[in-house]
Amino acid sequence: MAALSEEQSIIRDQAKAWAVEQAPVQAFRAVRDAHLPGAFEPKTWAAMAELGWTGIVIPEAYGGSDLGYLTFGLVLEELGRNLTAAPLFASALVGASALLLGGNEAQKRALLPEIAKGQAIVTLAVDEGPRHAPAATAMTAVAEAGGFRLDGEKTFVLEGMAATHLIVAARTAGRPGETAGITLFLVPADAAGIRRAPIGTMDSRGYATIRFDGVAVPADAVLGAVDGGFPLLDATMDRARAGLAAEMLGTAAAAFDLTLDYLKTRKQFGRVIGSFQALGHRAAALFSSLELARSCVEAALQALDDGAPDAAQLCSLAKARMGECLYDMSNDLIQIHGGIGMTDEFDAGLYLKRARVLEAAFGNRAFHRDRYARLLGY
Amino acid sequence: MNASVEQQAFRSDARDWLAANFPPALKDKSYRALADKDPALAADLEVWRSRLAGKGWGAPTWPAEYGGAGLGHPQAKVIQEEMEAIGAFNPIPTLAGMGVTMVGPTMLEYGTDDQKARHLRGMASGEVRWCLGLSEPNAGSDLASLGTKAEDKGDHFVVNGQKIWTSGADISQWCGALVRTDPAKPKRDGISFVLLPMDQPGVRTRPIPLISGASPFCETYFDDARADKADLLGELNDGWSVIKRLLQHERQSQTSAGRRKLDNEEPLQDLAKRYVGTDADGTLSDKDLRARLTDNLMAAKAHELTIARITAEARGQVKVSAAASILKNSATRVAQTKAELKMEIMGAQGVGWDGEAYEADELASVREWLFGKAASIYGGSFEVQYNIISKNILGLPETTQKG
Numbered sequence: 020m021a022a023l024s025e026e027q028s029i030i031r032d033q034a035k036a037w038a039v040e041q042a043p044v045q046a047f048r049a050v051r052d053a054h055l056p057g058a059f060e061p062k063t064w065a066a067m068a069e070l071g072w073t074g075i076v077i078p079e080a081y082g083g084s085d086l087g088y089l090t091f092g093l094v095l096e097e098l099g100r101n102l103t104a105a106p107l108f109a110s111a112l113v114g115a116s117a118l119l120l121g122g123n124e125a126q127k128r129a130l131l132p133e134i135a136k137g138q139a140i141v142t143l144a145v146d147e148g149p150r151h152a153p154a155a156t157a158m159t160a161v162a163e164a165g166g167f168r169l170d171g172e173k174t175f176v177l178e179g180m181a182a183t184h185l186i187v188a189a190r191t192a193g194r195p196g197e198t199a200g201i202t203l204f205l206v207p208a209d210a211a212g213i214r215r216a217p218i219g220t221m222d223s224r225g226y227a228t229i230r231f232d233g234v235a236v237p238a239d240a241v242l243g244a245v246d247g248g249f250p251l252l253d254a255t256m257d258r259a260r261a262g263l264a265a266e267m268l269g270t271a272a273a274a275f276d277l278t279l280d281y282l283k284t285r286k287q288f289g290r291v292i293g294s295f296q297a298l299g300h301r302a303a304a305l306f307s308s309l310e311l312a313r314s315c316v317e318a319a320l321q322a323l324d325d326g327a328p329d330a331a332q333l334c335s336l337a338k339a340r341m342g343e344c345l346y347d348m349s350n351d352l353i354q355i356h357g358g359i360g361m362t363d364e365f366d367a368g369l370y371l372k373r374a375r376v377l378e379a380a381f382g383n384r385a386f387h388r389d390r391y392a393r394l395l396g397y
Numbered sequence: 398m399n400a401s402v403e404q405q406a407f408r409s410d411a412r413d414w415l416a417a418n419f420p421p422a423l424k425d426k427s428y429r430a431l432a433d434k435d436p437a438l439a440a441d442l443e444v445w446r447s448r449l450a451g452k453g454w455g456a457p458t459w460p461a462e463y464g465g466a467g468l469g470h471p472q473a474k475v476i477q478e479e480m481e482a483i484g485a486f487n488p489i490p491t492l493a494g495m496g497v498t499m500v501g502p503t504m505l506e507y508g509t510d511d512q513k514a515r516h517l518r519g520m521a522s523g524e525v526r527w528c529l530g531l532s533e534p535n536a537g538s539d540l541a542s543l544g545t546k547a548e549d550k551g552d553h554f555v556v557n558g559q560k561i562w563t564s565g566a567d568i569s570q571w572c573g574a575l576v577r578t579d580p581a582k583p584k585r586d587g588i589s590f591v592l593l594p595m596d597q598p599g600v601r602t603r604p605i606p607l608i609s610g611a612s613p614f615c616e617t618y619f620d621d622a623r624a625d626k627a628d629l630l631g632e633l634n635d636g637w638s639v640i641k642r643l644l645q646h647e648r649q650s651q652t653s654a655g656r657r658k659l660d661n662e663e664p665l666q667d668l669a670k671r672y673v674g675t676d677a678d679g680t681l682s683d684k685d686l687r688a689r690l691t692d693n694l695m696a697a698k699a700h701e702l703t704i705a706r707i708t709a710e711a712r713g714q715v716k717v718s719a720a721a722s723i724l725k726n727s728a729t730r731v732a733q734t735k736a737e738l739k740m741e742i743m744g745a746q747g748v749g750w751d752g753e754a755y756e757a758d759e760l761a762s763v764r765e766w767l768f769g770k771a772a773s774i775y776g777g778s779f780e781v782q783y784n785i786i787s788k789n790i791l792g793l794p795e796t797t798q799k800g
């Protein structure tokens with residue numbers, strides 16, 4: 020584990036204790052079975068704001084604590100362990116990052132304190148097809164008197180039903196597939212012409228498809244530069260990728276703990292199954308993979324805090340390595356538990372289903388292997 | 398007539414019979430789609446079942462006196478191929494549960510004439526469904542540690558205990574159960590295999606929901622349940638030899654890597670082109686995915702070729718042998734990897750659970766992916782198959798159990 024400051028240690032310990040007591044896996048299971056409108060418990064979300072997690076990456080001037088991405092990652096890891104559902108990641112990390120990186124003073128002043136209070140839920144709407152492909156943005160933003168008119172559809176928008184504001188990538192120039200010509204817009208989620216529909220995913224979280232039909236936004240809705248939004252979008256998504264990787268780290272670690280525990284207690288042939296070398300080696304490999312992935316995740320978060328030149332590379336590294344680790348971990352979680360792992364009653368399936376959704380979001384392994392190669396210039 | 402001419406003649410007869418008897422409405426349907434609600438299709442299915450049963454083609458290699466057609470394996474394969482060619486399928490093994498694939502073949506070898514006469518026809522016609530009560534909470538891979546007891550009461554046994562993961566127990570009429578008949582003997586020497594009716598006061602089942610949302614298996618309780626002595630399969634206290642044979646049949650039945658084309662399943666490479674897109678030269682634009690997809694297609698081909706080679710080497714006899722372990726693991730790996738790739742190809746459309754955002758086949762593929770995880774667990778887990786290979790084929794010293 021990274022060498023943590025005293026403050027970071029306190030936050031991590033607090034997050035660990037809170038999640039176990041207030042938002043453990045059983046609580047997520049209850050949320051799943053209750054089919055709540057936003058797919059999270061409002062009181063869980065309120066508690067997160069109360070604990071100050073919603074302001075971790077937000078500067079003090081805007082009501083946050085400016086503790087940085089590594090600290091945020093520590094919290095996300097603990098939530099990932101317990102599969103805690105809330106808009107924390109989507110809004111306080113991704114939404115806030117977009118504003119921090121690309122917002123003008125007025126936009127920041129208007130929204131960052133609201134995010135920090137947990138009042139505003141700001142989410143990024145980027146993908147339009149089933150696979151993560153930001154450059155493929157086809158949604159149009161046509162300049163008109165006093166602003167722009169947005170037309171198109173975004174899918175798989177995190178917390179899309181609960182969001183109060185959307186940060187939308189749309190094309191002001193160029194063609195789908197090109198990075199140039201994309202612009203980001205900050206749009207209230209209740210603007211005229213917006214229609215939202217929930218998506219029922221296997222991880223039982225809140226996603227939405229959002230349709231824009233002639234949505235009129237003023238010129239000052241632009242976030243960053245007109246036509247030059249892609250670098251801002253990419254930088255925002257790197258923060259998302261590192262944050263998701265941190266959450267995945269927690270999910271994988273919890274899956275590992277469950278597996279290890281079972282290896283030590285389940286008996287067949289008169290001995291604990293962990294004593295079978297076939298399984299012992301698998302546990303060792305899984306643990307090694309987890310350790311290696313952890314280093315990548317922490318390095319990515321640290322690089323974001325440091326503004327390091329290789330931050331983008333490290334974010335892709337973290338998402339790819341963590342993806343692989345969680346894939347193997349979640350599959351073996353089921354396999355090693357045998358029949359019991361296949362039952363809905365046991366938690367393993369919840370981890371497996373969440374694992375695949377986390378993998379698909381903001382670029383899977385294939386996407387990030389490719390991006391890593393490109394960033395290294397080959 | 399020489400063999401190949403004879404084979405040709407059989408093929409052409411089979412083709413004619415299938416063309417005349419297979420209800421066209423069932424073409425390319427999966428059994429599951431049929432078992433669903435459509436009453437018209439269900440009626441066609443019943444017609445098809447009874448025609449197949451009448452012909453003895455539900456279990457074609459079984460003797461005619463027990464409801465089969467007394468055919469050899471090469472002919473059975475011809476029937477299978479001709480069915481696939483017209484989008485037909487044999488619903489009887491599915492309807493019989495564990496009857497045609499496992500209990501029946503074992504009974505043909507170990508059963509008394511009376512047992513064969515009473516039980517096999519119901520399996521071969523698909524009218525009687527069988528389940529298997531082997532696993533218990535503390536006896537999974539280590540089957541011999543089972544605790545369900547059967548007490549000798551002269552003409553019958555009284556059975557007490559709990560089974561778990563019993564597939565289809567709630568919809569089966571009969572159960573083949575492994576029970577302890579002599580607790581004083583070493584683990585494997587005091588076990589017997591009994592057949593007992595599920596429809597009796599001493600048997601209770603509770604379905605267990607799976608991570609896929611389906612609920613194909615149950616907890617099964619025996620409280621003073623009755624099994625007739627006449628339904629002891631094999632010798633008293635020799636159930637272990639019976640079950641070893643039965644488990645070989647089980648592995649054997651799980652060696653096909655989902656080759657059957659059901660519901661006109663789109664080849665994975667076409668699906669990938671559709672979801673991922675292609676470059677100007679027509680190749681899949683995600684090269685990383687392309688490489689892994691190719692790996693899987695190659696593994697599937699290698700699996701198929703190996704089945705063909707083993708069959709050829711055995712001169713057309715599909716032998717129940719240790720090779721079944723190799724094939725079971727390779728089938729499982731191919732199918733599970735394919736399901737993972739399918740989900741990856743579909744991206745966000747591949748993680749759906751319900752609702753209008755998804756196509757029916759997208760939702761189905763998620764559930765199949767999840768259910769598919771069971772294939773490396775049941776029928777002897779992936780690890781247990783490797784143990785069997787290392788011991789029975791490679792002659793390595795036994796570490797933990799006999800296969």
Ligand SMILES: Cc1cc2nc3c(=O)[nH]c(=O)nc-3n(C[C@H](O)[C@H](O)[C@H](O)COP(=O)(O)OP(=O)(O)OC[C@H]3O[C@@H](n4cnc5c(N)ncnc54)[C@H](O)[C@@H]3O)c2cc1C
Pocket residue numbers: 285287288292295297298354355356357358359361528529530531532533534536537538539561562563564565614771774775776777778779780781784797798
């Ligand atoms: C969908 C489904 C349907 C089923 N249907 C039936 C049915 O109809 N009837 C029935 O009786 N049973 C049925 N089963 C049960 C199935 O046969 C058992 O789940 C299986 O034998 C494994 O036992 P277990 O679940 O207790 O796992 P365990 O035996 O506890 O195994 C746990 C893990 O340890 C590993 N392991 C165990 N021993 C060794 C070893 N010696 N070396 C290396 N690794 C080892 C296993 O591979 C597994 O990964 C079904 C199971 C499923 C999932």
